[in-house]
Amino acid sequence: MSEFTQLGVKAIRDGVAAGDFTAREVAEAFNAAVADAAALNAFIVTTPDHALASADAVDAKRAKGENLGIMGGVPIGMKDLFATKGVQTTAASHILEGFKPEYESTVSQNLWNAGAGMLGKLNLDQFAMGSSNETSYFGNVNSPWRKAGSNAAMSPGGSSGGSSSAVAARIAPAATGTDTGGSIRQPAAFAGITGIKPTYGRCSRWGVVAFASSLDQAGPMARSVEDCAIMLEAMAGFDPKDATSLKMDVPAWEKGLNADLKGEKIGIPREYRMDGTDAEILDCWERGKQWLRDAGAEIVDISLPHTKYALPAYYIIAPAEASSNLARYDGVRYGLRDLPEGAGLQDMYAATRAAGFGDEVKRRVLIGTYVLSAGFYDAYYTQAQKVRALVARDFEQAWTQCDAILAPTTPTASFPLGSLSDDPLTMYLNDVFAVPASLAGLPAMSVPAMLNSDGLPLGLQLIGKPFDEQGVLNAGLAIQQRAEFEAQPERWW
Protein backbone atom coordinates (compact mmCIF):
# COMPACT_ATOMS: atom_id res chain seq x y z
CA MET A 1 0.00 0.00 0.00
CA SER A 2 2.73 2.44 0.91
CA GLU A 3 4.12 2.64 -2.61
CA PHE A 4 1.06 4.62 -3.66
CA THR A 5 2.03 7.39 -1.29
CA GLN A 6 5.27 7.84 -3.21
CA LEU A 7 3.30 8.81 -6.31
CA GLY A 8 2.67 12.38 -7.38
CA VAL A 9 -0.30 13.94 -9.17
CA LYS A 10 0.66 12.97 -12.71
CA ALA A 11 1.65 9.40 -11.80
CA ILE A 12 -1.62 8.82 -9.94
CA ARG A 13 -3.79 10.38 -12.64
CA ASP A 14 -2.07 8.50 -15.47
CA GLY A 15 -1.98 5.23 -13.50
CA VAL A 16 -5.68 5.41 -12.71
CA ALA A 17 -6.50 6.30 -16.33
CA ALA A 18 -4.38 3.41 -17.60
CA GLY A 19 -5.98 0.96 -15.18
CA ASP A 20 -2.71 0.15 -13.41
CA PHE A 21 -4.52 0.67 -10.13
CA THR A 22 -7.82 2.10 -8.95
CA ALA A 23 -8.47 5.54 -7.52
CA ARG A 24 -9.88 3.78 -4.46
CA GLU A 25 -6.61 2.00 -3.76
CA VAL A 26 -4.80 5.32 -3.91
CA ALA A 27 -7.31 7.09 -1.66
CA GLU A 28 -7.15 4.26 0.88
CA ALA A 29 -3.35 4.42 0.96
CA PHE A 30 -3.29 8.18 1.53
CA ASN A 31 -6.14 8.03 4.07
CA ALA A 32 -4.08 5.49 6.03
CA ALA A 33 -0.94 7.64 5.76
CA VAL A 34 -2.88 10.68 7.01
CA ALA A 35 -4.30 8.72 9.94
CA ASP A 36 -0.80 7.56 10.79
CA ALA A 37 0.74 11.03 10.80
CA ALA A 38 -1.19 12.81 13.55
CA ALA A 39 2.14 13.86 15.10
CA LEU A 40 2.68 16.31 12.26
CA ASN A 41 -0.58 18.09 13.15
CA ALA A 42 -0.86 18.92 9.45
CA PHE A 43 -4.64 18.42 9.30
CA ILE A 44 -7.31 20.17 11.35
CA VAL A 45 -9.97 17.71 10.20
CA THR A 46 -9.59 14.65 8.03
CA THR A 47 -12.22 13.68 5.47
CA PRO A 48 -11.43 10.10 4.44
CA ASP A 49 -15.01 9.58 3.25
CA HIS A 50 -14.75 12.51 0.86
CA ALA A 51 -11.55 11.05 -0.62
CA LEU A 52 -13.15 7.62 -1.00
CA ALA A 53 -16.37 8.95 -2.54
CA SER A 54 -14.44 10.98 -5.13
CA ALA A 55 -12.24 7.97 -5.88
CA ASP A 56 -15.23 5.70 -6.33
CA ALA A 57 -16.81 8.22 -8.68
CA VAL A 58 -13.63 8.27 -10.78
CA ASP A 59 -13.41 4.47 -10.82
CA ALA A 60 -17.06 4.28 -11.89
CA LYS A 61 -16.44 6.78 -14.69
CA ARG A 62 -13.50 4.75 -15.90
CA ALA A 63 -15.61 1.61 -15.97
CA LYS A 64 -18.01 3.49 -18.25
CA GLY A 65 -15.21 4.88 -20.40
CA GLU A 66 -15.88 8.49 -19.45
CA ASN A 67 -13.37 11.34 -19.13
CA LEU A 68 -11.81 11.23 -15.66
CA GLY A 69 -10.70 14.88 -15.52
CA ILE A 70 -7.19 16.31 -15.33
CA MET A 71 -6.94 15.47 -11.62
CA GLY A 72 -8.92 12.23 -11.96
CA GLY A 73 -8.28 9.98 -8.96
CA VAL A 74 -5.88 12.30 -7.14
CA PRO A 75 -6.65 12.82 -3.44
CA ILE A 76 -5.38 16.18 -2.16
CA GLY A 77 -5.16 18.20 1.01
CA MET A 78 -7.24 21.40 1.15
CA LYS A 79 -5.84 24.35 3.08
CA ASP A 80 -8.42 25.22 5.71
CA LEU A 81 -8.83 28.68 4.22
CA PHE A 82 -11.07 27.37 1.42
CA ALA A 83 -14.76 27.09 2.20
CA THR A 84 -15.88 23.50 1.79
CA LYS A 85 -19.57 22.77 1.92
CA GLY A 86 -20.58 20.96 5.08
CA VAL A 87 -16.96 20.54 6.21
CA GLN A 88 -15.61 22.72 9.01
CA THR A 89 -13.70 25.73 7.66
CA THR A 90 -11.79 27.65 10.33
CA ALA A 91 -8.84 29.55 8.85
CA ALA A 92 -7.15 27.94 11.89
CA SER A 93 -9.00 30.39 14.14
CA HIS A 94 -11.12 29.94 17.24
CA ILE A 95 -13.59 32.52 15.94
CA LEU A 96 -14.55 30.22 13.05
CA GLU A 97 -14.35 26.97 15.00
CA GLY A 98 -17.33 24.84 14.07
CA PHE A 99 -18.20 26.94 10.99
CA LYS A 100 -19.57 24.70 8.26
CA PRO A 101 -20.07 26.65 5.04
CA GLU A 102 -23.26 26.24 3.07
CA TYR A 103 -21.27 26.70 -0.12
CA GLU A 104 -18.09 25.52 -1.82
CA SER A 105 -15.19 27.78 -2.83
CA THR A 106 -14.70 28.09 -6.59
CA VAL A 107 -11.16 26.71 -6.44
CA SER A 108 -12.11 23.62 -4.44
CA GLN A 109 -15.16 23.05 -6.66
CA ASN A 110 -12.91 23.30 -9.74
CA LEU A 111 -10.66 20.63 -8.25
CA TRP A 112 -13.56 18.28 -7.47
CA ASN A 113 -14.90 18.85 -10.98
CA ALA A 114 -11.47 17.83 -12.31
CA GLY A 115 -11.69 14.50 -10.46
CA ALA A 116 -9.73 15.27 -7.28
CA GLY A 117 -10.84 14.14 -3.81
CA MET A 118 -10.24 15.63 -0.38
CA LEU A 119 -8.13 13.98 2.33
CA GLY A 120 -8.89 16.71 4.82
CA LYS A 121 -8.55 20.36 5.78
CA LEU A 122 -4.96 21.43 6.32
CA ASN A 123 -3.68 23.45 9.24
CA LEU A 124 -2.23 26.91 8.60
CA ASP A 125 -1.25 30.10 10.36
CA GLN A 126 -4.37 31.73 11.75
CA PHE A 127 -6.11 33.67 8.95
CA ALA A 128 -2.94 32.93 6.93
CA MET A 129 -1.03 35.42 9.11
CA GLY A 130 2.33 33.96 9.91
CA SER A 131 5.49 32.50 8.44
CA SER A 132 6.08 29.50 10.69
CA ASN A 133 2.69 27.88 11.32
CA GLU A 134 2.85 28.81 14.99
CA THR A 135 -0.24 31.05 15.05
CA SER A 136 -2.87 28.35 14.47
CA TYR A 137 -5.50 27.96 17.18
CA PHE A 138 -5.22 24.23 16.52
CA GLY A 139 -1.54 24.01 17.41
CA ASN A 140 1.75 24.24 15.56
CA VAL A 141 2.36 22.17 12.47
CA ASN A 142 5.57 20.15 12.61
CA SER A 143 7.80 19.90 9.62
CA PRO A 144 8.65 16.32 8.71
CA TRP A 145 12.23 17.57 8.31
CA ARG A 146 14.68 17.77 11.18
CA LYS A 147 18.19 19.08 11.36
CA ALA A 148 20.77 16.35 11.03
CA GLY A 149 21.54 14.99 14.49
CA SER A 150 18.73 16.92 16.22
CA ASN A 151 15.24 16.09 17.40
CA ALA A 152 14.11 19.71 17.65
CA ALA A 153 10.71 20.33 16.06
CA MET A 154 11.18 22.43 12.93
CA SER A 155 8.86 24.93 11.24
CA PRO A 156 7.18 23.85 8.00
CA GLY A 157 6.94 27.52 7.06
CA GLY A 158 3.75 29.49 6.78
CA SER A 159 1.11 30.24 6.26
CA SER A 160 0.52 27.10 4.16
CA GLY A 161 2.47 24.99 6.65
CA GLY A 162 0.00 22.11 6.87
CA SER A 163 0.15 21.91 3.07
CA SER A 164 3.95 21.85 2.91
CA SER A 165 4.28 19.41 5.79
CA ALA A 166 1.71 16.98 4.33
CA VAL A 167 3.19 16.98 0.83
CA ALA A 168 6.78 16.65 2.08
CA ALA A 169 5.78 13.79 4.39
CA ARG A 170 4.06 11.97 1.50
CA ILE A 171 0.72 11.90 3.25
CA ALA A 172 -0.81 13.92 0.38
CA PRO A 173 0.44 13.99 -3.21
CA ALA A 174 -0.49 17.66 -3.48
CA ALA A 175 -2.28 20.39 -1.58
CA THR A 176 -3.80 23.77 -2.12
CA GLY A 177 -2.04 26.81 -0.73
CA THR A 178 -2.69 30.52 -0.69
CA ASP A 179 -0.06 33.20 -1.04
CA THR A 180 -0.54 36.75 0.25
CA GLY A 181 3.11 37.60 0.85
CA GLY A 182 4.94 34.32 0.32
CA SER A 183 2.62 31.81 1.98
CA ILE A 184 2.99 29.23 -0.80
CA ARG A 185 6.63 29.78 -1.72
CA GLN A 186 8.23 30.06 1.72
CA PRO A 187 6.68 26.84 3.13
CA ALA A 188 7.44 25.05 -0.15
CA ALA A 189 11.09 26.07 0.20
CA PHE A 190 11.23 25.02 3.88
CA ALA A 191 9.75 21.60 3.11
CA GLY A 192 11.63 20.74 -0.08
CA ILE A 193 8.56 20.81 -2.33
CA THR A 194 7.32 22.88 -5.28
CA GLY A 195 4.67 25.57 -5.15
CA ILE A 196 3.45 28.27 -7.49
CA LYS A 197 1.48 31.44 -6.92
CA PRO A 198 -0.10 32.45 -10.23
CA THR A 199 -0.74 35.97 -11.50
CA TYR A 200 -3.19 37.82 -9.26
CA GLY A 201 -6.68 37.04 -10.57
CA ARG A 202 -5.96 33.64 -12.14
CA CYS A 203 -7.59 31.72 -9.30
CA SER A 204 -10.92 32.86 -7.96
CA ARG A 205 -10.92 34.20 -4.43
CA TRP A 206 -14.60 33.35 -4.02
CA GLY A 207 -14.99 31.19 -0.93
CA VAL A 208 -11.41 31.76 0.23
CA VAL A 209 -11.37 33.30 3.70
CA ALA A 210 -10.09 36.79 2.95
CA PHE A 211 -6.87 38.13 4.47
CA ALA A 212 -5.63 40.91 2.15
CA SER A 213 -7.82 40.94 -0.91
CA SER A 214 -5.49 42.84 -3.23
CA LEU A 215 -2.77 40.24 -2.61
CA ASP A 216 -4.44 36.88 -1.86
CA GLN A 217 -3.94 34.25 -4.55
CA ALA A 218 -4.45 30.49 -4.42
CA GLY A 219 -2.02 28.04 -5.96
CA PRO A 220 -0.89 24.43 -5.88
CA MET A 221 1.81 22.84 -3.75
CA ALA A 222 3.14 19.51 -4.94
CA ARG A 223 6.28 17.50 -5.45
CA SER A 224 7.17 18.54 -8.99
CA VAL A 225 6.78 21.30 -11.53
CA GLU A 226 4.65 19.01 -13.73
CA ASP A 227 2.28 18.29 -10.85
CA CYS A 228 1.96 22.01 -10.11
CA ALA A 229 1.20 22.74 -13.78
CA ILE A 230 -1.57 20.13 -13.82
CA MET A 231 -3.13 21.24 -10.57
CA LEU A 232 -2.95 24.95 -11.39
CA GLU A 233 -4.80 24.25 -14.62
CA ALA A 234 -7.55 22.63 -12.57
CA MET A 235 -7.70 25.45 -10.00
CA ALA A 236 -7.55 28.49 -12.30
CA GLY A 237 -10.24 30.05 -14.44
CA PHE A 238 -12.57 33.01 -14.75
CA ASP A 239 -15.21 33.30 -12.07
CA PRO A 240 -17.98 35.87 -12.31
CA LYS A 241 -18.37 35.69 -8.53
CA ASP A 242 -14.95 37.32 -7.98
CA ALA A 243 -14.74 40.93 -9.18
CA THR A 244 -10.96 40.65 -9.59
CA SER A 245 -11.02 37.35 -11.47
CA LEU A 246 -9.17 37.52 -14.80
CA LYS A 247 -11.39 36.97 -17.80
CA MET A 248 -8.80 34.90 -19.65
CA ASP A 249 -8.64 31.34 -20.85
CA VAL A 250 -6.56 28.95 -18.78
CA PRO A 251 -3.50 28.01 -20.85
CA ALA A 252 -2.55 24.35 -21.27
CA TRP A 253 0.39 24.70 -18.89
CA GLU A 254 1.09 20.98 -18.66
CA LYS A 255 1.30 20.55 -22.43
CA GLY A 256 3.36 23.73 -22.74
CA LEU A 257 6.12 22.53 -20.40
CA ASN A 258 9.52 22.91 -22.03
CA ALA A 259 12.83 23.04 -20.16
CA ASP A 260 14.80 24.30 -23.15
CA LEU A 261 15.55 27.92 -22.29
CA LYS A 262 17.51 28.88 -25.41
CA GLY A 263 16.95 32.53 -26.19
CA GLU A 264 15.56 33.23 -22.71
CA LYS A 265 17.07 35.86 -20.47
CA ILE A 266 16.97 35.31 -16.73
CA GLY A 267 17.47 38.36 -14.51
CA ILE A 268 19.43 38.31 -11.25
CA PRO A 269 18.30 41.22 -9.06
CA ARG A 270 21.32 42.69 -7.31
CA GLU A 271 19.23 44.06 -4.42
CA TYR A 272 18.35 40.50 -3.34
CA ARG A 273 21.96 40.03 -2.30
CA MET A 274 21.42 41.49 1.14
CA ASP A 275 23.91 41.91 3.96
CA GLY A 276 23.89 38.91 6.21
CA THR A 277 22.25 36.51 3.79
CA ASP A 278 23.22 32.94 4.62
CA ALA A 279 26.29 31.79 2.60
CA GLU A 280 24.52 28.56 1.72
CA ILE A 281 21.57 30.50 0.31
CA LEU A 282 23.98 32.46 -1.90
CA ASP A 283 25.67 29.22 -2.97
CA CYS A 284 22.27 27.78 -3.84
CA TRP A 285 21.51 30.86 -5.94
CA GLU A 286 24.84 30.43 -7.79
CA ARG A 287 23.96 26.84 -8.59
CA GLY A 288 20.60 27.98 -9.88
CA LYS A 289 22.25 30.42 -12.28
CA GLN A 290 24.51 27.65 -13.54
CA TRP A 291 21.57 25.28 -14.06
CA LEU A 292 19.68 27.88 -16.05
CA ARG A 293 22.76 28.66 -18.17
CA ASP A 294 23.08 24.95 -18.76
CA ALA A 295 19.45 24.93 -19.99
CA GLY A 296 20.37 27.56 -22.58
CA ALA A 297 19.36 30.77 -20.81
CA GLU A 298 21.42 33.91 -20.70
CA ILE A 299 21.93 35.30 -17.19
CA VAL A 300 21.68 39.08 -16.91
CA ASP A 301 22.11 41.39 -13.93
CA ILE A 302 19.10 43.55 -13.20
CA SER A 303 18.12 46.08 -10.58
CA LEU A 304 14.91 46.24 -8.55
CA PRO A 305 15.75 49.41 -6.61
CA HIS A 306 12.75 49.48 -4.26
CA THR A 307 13.19 45.91 -3.00
CA LYS A 308 14.12 47.03 0.50
CA TYR A 309 10.85 48.94 0.86
CA ALA A 310 8.59 46.12 -0.30
CA LEU A 311 8.38 44.40 3.08
CA PRO A 312 7.49 47.50 5.15
CA ALA A 313 4.94 48.51 2.47
CA TYR A 314 3.45 45.02 2.69
CA TYR A 315 3.19 45.27 6.48
CA ILE A 316 1.02 48.36 6.07
CA ILE A 317 -1.10 47.24 3.13
CA ALA A 318 -1.79 43.67 4.25
CA PRO A 319 -2.80 44.57 7.83
CA ALA A 320 -4.92 47.47 6.54
CA GLU A 321 -6.86 45.15 4.27
CA ALA A 322 -7.01 42.51 7.01
CA SER A 323 -8.46 44.94 9.53
CA SER A 324 -11.22 45.66 7.05
CA ASN A 325 -11.80 42.05 5.98
CA LEU A 326 -11.85 40.73 9.52
CA ALA A 327 -14.47 43.25 10.61
CA ARG A 328 -17.04 40.65 9.55
CA TYR A 329 -16.26 38.46 12.58
CA ASP A 330 -18.71 40.03 14.95
CA GLY A 331 -20.37 37.15 16.78
CA VAL A 332 -23.64 37.78 14.96
CA ARG A 333 -23.70 35.95 11.66
CA TYR A 334 -21.41 32.97 12.10
CA GLY A 335 -18.68 31.62 14.31
CA LEU A 336 -17.97 32.33 17.92
CA ARG A 337 -20.10 34.59 20.12
CA ASP A 338 -18.87 35.72 23.51
CA LEU A 339 -21.69 37.50 25.32
CA PRO A 340 -20.61 38.51 28.83
CA GLU A 341 -23.39 38.77 31.41
CA GLY A 342 -25.37 41.95 30.81
CA ALA A 343 -23.28 43.02 27.81
CA GLY A 344 -24.65 45.15 25.00
CA LEU A 345 -23.94 44.79 21.29
CA GLN A 346 -20.63 46.72 21.28
CA ASP A 347 -19.33 44.80 24.28
CA MET A 348 -20.31 41.56 22.60
CA TYR A 349 -18.33 42.45 19.48
CA ALA A 350 -15.24 43.33 21.53
CA ALA A 351 -15.48 40.26 23.76
CA THR A 352 -16.07 37.94 20.81
CA ARG A 353 -13.10 39.27 18.87
CA ALA A 354 -10.86 39.25 21.96
CA ALA A 355 -11.68 35.59 22.57
CA GLY A 356 -11.73 34.54 18.93
CA PHE A 357 -8.58 36.07 17.47
CA GLY A 358 -5.03 34.99 18.30
CA ASP A 359 -2.24 37.39 19.22
CA GLU A 360 -0.77 37.77 15.71
CA VAL A 361 -4.20 38.41 14.22
CA LYS A 362 -4.91 41.06 16.86
CA ARG A 363 -1.54 42.66 16.22
CA ARG A 364 -2.26 42.98 12.52
CA VAL A 365 -5.83 44.14 12.94
CA LEU A 366 -4.59 46.87 15.31
CA ILE A 367 -1.81 47.94 12.96
CA GLY A 368 -4.31 48.00 10.11
CA THR A 369 -6.83 49.98 12.11
CA TYR A 370 -4.13 52.46 13.06
CA VAL A 371 -2.76 53.07 9.56
CA LEU A 372 -6.28 53.56 8.20
CA SER A 373 -7.38 55.87 10.98
CA ALA A 374 -8.03 59.58 10.50
CA GLY A 375 -4.81 61.58 10.59
CA PHE A 376 -2.54 58.63 9.74
CA TYR A 377 -4.08 57.34 6.52
CA ASP A 378 -1.95 59.41 4.15
CA ALA A 379 1.28 59.08 6.09
CA TYR A 380 1.05 55.31 6.22
CA TYR A 381 -1.49 53.75 3.89
CA THR A 382 -1.29 56.12 0.91
CA GLN A 383 2.49 56.21 1.15
CA ALA A 384 2.61 52.39 1.19
CA GLN A 385 0.36 52.23 -1.88
CA LYS A 386 2.68 54.61 -3.69
CA VAL A 387 5.68 52.51 -2.75
CA ARG A 388 3.77 49.49 -3.98
CA ALA A 389 3.40 51.21 -7.35
CA LEU A 390 7.17 51.77 -7.40
CA VAL A 391 7.88 48.13 -6.57
CA ALA A 392 5.63 47.10 -9.46
CA ARG A 393 7.33 49.64 -11.73
CA ASP A 394 10.73 48.12 -10.87
CA PHE A 395 9.51 44.82 -12.25
CA GLU A 396 8.02 46.44 -15.37
CA GLN A 397 11.41 47.97 -16.10
CA ALA A 398 13.15 44.65 -15.46
CA TRP A 399 10.97 42.97 -18.11
CA THR A 400 12.66 45.12 -20.75
CA GLN A 401 15.87 43.24 -19.94
CA CYS A 402 14.80 39.73 -19.01
CA ASP A 403 12.02 37.16 -19.35
CA ALA A 404 12.04 35.83 -15.80
CA ILE A 405 13.87 36.44 -12.54
CA LEU A 406 15.83 33.98 -10.39
CA ALA A 407 16.23 34.63 -6.67
CA PRO A 408 16.35 32.70 -3.43
CA THR A 409 12.91 31.95 -1.99
CA THR A 410 13.90 32.62 1.62
CA PRO A 411 16.87 34.21 3.43
CA THR A 412 17.37 31.09 5.61
CA ALA A 413 16.39 27.44 5.80
CA SER A 414 13.68 26.30 8.22
CA PHE A 415 14.20 27.16 11.89
CA PRO A 416 13.13 25.41 15.09
CA LEU A 417 9.55 26.06 16.21
CA GLY A 418 9.56 28.67 18.96
CA SER A 419 12.88 30.21 17.97
CA LEU A 420 11.44 33.35 16.35
CA SER A 421 7.94 33.52 17.78
CA ASP A 422 8.82 36.21 20.36
CA ASP A 423 9.97 38.63 17.71
CA PRO A 424 7.38 39.57 15.07
CA LEU A 425 9.82 41.69 13.04
CA THR A 426 12.43 38.96 12.62
CA MET A 427 9.64 36.60 11.67
CA TYR A 428 8.40 39.05 9.02
CA LEU A 429 11.86 39.10 7.41
CA ASN A 430 11.32 35.50 6.29
CA ASP A 431 9.27 36.84 3.43
CA VAL A 432 11.69 39.52 2.29
CA PHE A 433 12.35 37.79 -1.06
CA ALA A 434 8.77 36.66 -1.56
CA VAL A 435 6.82 39.85 -0.89
CA PRO A 436 7.94 42.00 -3.87
CA ALA A 437 6.34 39.62 -6.41
CA SER A 438 3.18 39.55 -4.29
CA LEU A 439 2.93 43.33 -4.24
CA ALA A 440 3.29 43.34 -8.03
CA GLY A 441 0.77 40.51 -8.51
CA LEU A 442 3.28 38.44 -10.46
CA PRO A 443 3.44 34.67 -10.92
CA ALA A 444 6.21 33.20 -8.79
CA MET A 445 7.24 29.72 -7.79
CA SER A 446 9.63 27.94 -5.47
CA VAL A 447 11.48 24.83 -6.58
CA PRO A 448 13.59 22.70 -4.23
CA ALA A 449 17.27 23.01 -5.07
CA MET A 450 19.46 21.33 -2.45
CA LEU A 451 19.94 20.39 1.19
CA ASN A 452 22.08 22.67 3.32
CA SER A 453 24.79 21.44 5.70
CA ASP A 454 22.12 20.78 8.36
CA GLY A 455 20.28 18.51 5.95
CA LEU A 456 17.43 21.02 5.45
CA PRO A 457 15.96 21.92 2.05
CA LEU A 458 16.61 25.22 0.28
CA GLY A 459 14.41 26.55 -2.50
CA LEU A 460 14.96 28.74 -5.53
CA GLN A 461 12.36 31.27 -6.62
CA LEU A 462 11.36 32.11 -10.17
CA ILE A 463 9.34 35.25 -10.82
CA GLY A 464 7.64 35.87 -14.16
CA LYS A 465 5.84 38.52 -16.13
CA PRO A 466 2.11 38.98 -15.57
CA PHE A 467 0.19 36.02 -17.07
CA ASP A 468 3.43 34.17 -17.89
CA GLU A 469 3.02 31.20 -15.56
CA GLN A 470 4.36 29.11 -18.44
CA GLY A 471 7.70 30.92 -18.41
CA VAL A 472 7.94 30.43 -14.64
CA LEU A 473 7.05 26.74 -14.87
CA ASN A 474 9.52 26.17 -17.70
CA ALA A 475 12.42 27.79 -15.87
CA GLY A 476 11.38 25.84 -12.78
CA LEU A 477 11.42 22.64 -14.79
CA ALA A 478 14.92 23.39 -16.06
CA ILE A 479 16.07 23.75 -12.44
CA GLN A 480 14.19 20.66 -11.30
CA GLN A 481 15.83 18.53 -13.98
CA ARG A 482 19.29 19.67 -12.96
CA ALA A 483 18.90 19.92 -9.19
CA GLU A 484 17.60 16.34 -9.12
CA PHE A 485 16.23 16.98 -5.65
CA GLU A 486 14.98 13.63 -4.41
CA ALA A 487 15.68 13.90 -0.70
CA GLN A 488 12.84 12.90 1.61
CA PRO A 489 12.55 13.52 5.32
CA GLU A 490 13.36 10.51 7.42
CA ARG A 491 10.21 9.27 9.05
CA TRP A 492 9.95 10.01 12.79
CA TRP A 493 6.20 10.59 13.13
Add this chain to the structure above:
Amino acid sequence: MSVTREEVAKIASLARIAMDDAALERMVPELNGILNWVEQLGEVDVTGVEPMTAVIPNQLRLRDDVVDAIPETAGGRRDDVLANAPAAEHGFFGVPKVIE
Protein backbone atom coordinates in the same frame (compact mmCIF):
# COMPACT_ATOMS: atom_id res chain seq x y z
CA MET B 1 5.89 57.99 15.29
CA SER B 2 5.12 55.88 18.29
CA VAL B 3 1.92 55.09 20.10
CA THR B 4 1.14 55.37 23.78
CA ARG B 5 -0.85 52.97 25.87
CA GLU B 6 -3.86 55.26 25.66
CA GLU B 7 -3.59 55.36 21.88
CA VAL B 8 -3.40 51.57 21.68
CA ALA B 9 -6.47 51.38 23.89
CA LYS B 10 -8.25 53.74 21.47
CA ILE B 11 -7.19 51.67 18.44
CA ALA B 12 -8.34 48.48 20.16
CA SER B 13 -11.66 50.12 20.84
CA LEU B 14 -12.01 51.18 17.19
CA ALA B 15 -11.13 47.62 16.15
CA ARG B 16 -13.66 46.23 18.64
CA ILE B 17 -11.14 44.05 20.43
CA ALA B 18 -11.42 44.01 24.20
CA MET B 19 -7.97 44.31 25.81
CA ASP B 20 -7.16 44.30 29.49
CA ASP B 21 -4.25 46.20 31.01
CA ALA B 22 -1.82 43.31 30.67
CA ALA B 23 -2.67 42.84 26.99
CA LEU B 24 -2.25 46.56 26.34
CA GLU B 25 1.13 46.58 28.10
CA ARG B 26 2.30 43.75 25.88
CA MET B 27 0.98 45.28 22.70
CA VAL B 28 2.46 48.79 23.05
CA PRO B 29 6.14 47.86 22.46
CA GLU B 30 5.18 45.36 19.74
CA LEU B 31 3.20 47.92 17.78
CA ASN B 32 5.92 50.51 18.25
CA GLY B 33 8.53 48.09 16.97
CA ILE B 34 6.51 47.56 13.81
CA LEU B 35 5.62 51.23 13.37
CA ASN B 36 9.23 52.35 13.81
CA TRP B 37 10.29 49.82 11.20
CA VAL B 38 7.72 50.93 8.60
CA GLU B 39 8.79 54.54 9.13
CA GLN B 40 11.55 53.91 6.57
CA LEU B 41 8.93 54.23 3.84
CA GLY B 42 9.13 57.96 4.46
CA GLU B 43 12.57 57.94 2.78
CA VAL B 44 11.11 56.97 -0.57
CA ASP B 45 10.58 59.77 -3.06
CA VAL B 46 7.03 59.24 -4.29
CA THR B 47 6.65 62.54 -6.11
CA GLY B 48 4.17 62.14 -8.92
CA VAL B 49 3.44 58.49 -8.11
CA GLU B 50 -0.19 57.44 -8.03
CA PRO B 51 -1.08 55.09 -5.16
CA MET B 52 -1.64 51.60 -6.52
CA THR B 53 -5.11 50.24 -6.00
CA ALA B 54 -5.31 47.44 -8.58
CA VAL B 55 -2.24 45.39 -9.25
CA ILE B 56 -3.12 43.69 -12.54
CA PRO B 57 -4.91 45.70 -15.22
CA ASN B 58 -8.49 44.50 -15.19
CA GLN B 59 -11.87 45.84 -16.14
CA LEU B 60 -14.65 46.19 -13.68
CA ARG B 61 -17.48 44.12 -15.03
CA LEU B 62 -21.19 44.61 -14.77
CA ARG B 63 -23.18 41.44 -14.46
CA ASP B 64 -26.25 40.91 -16.57
CA ASP B 65 -29.25 42.64 -15.05
CA VAL B 66 -30.98 39.39 -14.20
CA VAL B 67 -32.52 38.66 -10.82
CA ASP B 68 -30.78 35.83 -8.96
CA ALA B 69 -28.50 35.07 -11.92
CA ILE B 70 -25.92 33.35 -9.71
CA PRO B 71 -27.67 30.87 -7.42
CA GLU B 72 -25.00 30.91 -4.69
CA THR B 73 -25.32 34.63 -4.17
CA ALA B 74 -29.00 34.91 -4.96
CA GLY B 75 -31.90 35.58 -2.64
CA GLY B 76 -34.24 33.05 -1.11
CA ARG B 77 -31.55 31.37 0.97
CA ARG B 78 -32.50 32.49 4.44
CA ASP B 79 -31.93 29.13 6.07
CA ASP B 80 -28.47 28.82 4.53
CA VAL B 81 -27.58 32.33 5.63
CA LEU B 82 -28.69 31.63 9.19
CA ALA B 83 -27.30 28.10 9.41
CA ASN B 84 -24.09 29.14 11.17
CA ALA B 85 -25.49 32.00 13.25
CA PRO B 86 -24.73 31.65 16.96
CA ALA B 87 -28.25 32.84 17.82
CA ALA B 88 -30.75 32.64 14.98
CA GLU B 89 -34.28 33.39 16.16
CA HIS B 90 -37.51 33.47 14.17
CA GLY B 91 -35.61 33.70 10.90
CA PHE B 92 -33.41 36.58 12.04
CA PHE B 93 -29.98 37.09 13.59
CA GLY B 94 -30.43 37.46 17.32
CA VAL B 95 -28.40 40.17 19.07
CA PRO B 96 -28.41 41.62 22.59
CA LYS B 97 -30.74 44.54 23.21
CA VAL B 98 -29.44 47.69 21.49
CA ILE B 99 -32.12 50.19 22.56
CA GLU B 100 -32.73 51.04 26.19
